[in-house]
Amino acid sequence: MPPAEFFVRLQHGITGGFAPPTPNAIFTIASTPTLPHLQVTTAVRPHGTPALQAAVPKELALDDGNQALVDELSRILESIPVESPPGSEDIYGLDTSIVFATDKWQWQNGGPAGCGGGTSSVQATDEDKIKFVRAVEIVKKLVGHEGEL
Template sequence: MPVGEYSLRLQHGIRGGFAPPTPNAIHTITQPLNSNTLTIASAIRLSGTPSLQEIAPKFVSSTEESTAALVEELHGILKTLPTESPPGSEDIYGLDTSIAWGSDDLQWMNGAPEGCTGGTSTVQPTEEEKKKFKRAVEIVNELVKKEA
């Protein structure tokens, strides 16, 4: 079953502490309602630069078989994964990466928007859940690399 309307955001660089984190990349993928096109927007920190540089958005068919399969796999993985508690306390997956997913049937986010503060989470993932999260990150990166 297709996932439907959703928005997701992946941020590389979520560990903070006294100072907020310095993201290396932020990717946003949006599937609008009644559309067959994903909108993919990215901002990347080039080596030695102080801020993120936006890249022109691209548009990818969401009905293309491999794209739809990746999105469904990602959605299925996120439904099974825990998030840290309290939110933003700890990078429980250890990848310095957060994913935020929002759709009618799933609201999921690890790492607070302002990053992880360096606290301790009362929730810790299993090794299997860490592998699943790593796969989720790989899926988002595959989607971002798709040709328009």
């Protein structure tokens, strides 16, 4: 079980190159020991528009079902690799990054500024890619965004 305090950020739109990536969606989930719920924000860029919509905050109960999803997300991310060096290559091929941070550990793919077009010395296996797809599904379910990114 992850600690009572954690932060998750999913960004769709991480591949760039000469220009930085343009995100299509950014979802965040935060938990603090002083609050009985998760704090969630979603910001999506509608197709054909130049910018993300303003982040929409909401609260999500940290009930058994949601806690089980957070626990599953934590286990998945602990079991799959990240690219090396950070930000070199989108090894999962989804143009999506996830940051999961607690006071004990952190997992992040995609680098702080996205993926810039290098080659990673670490590659994801087909099994790793399936697990990453599930991790993305979990975050989308928690924030209430079941559609395409």
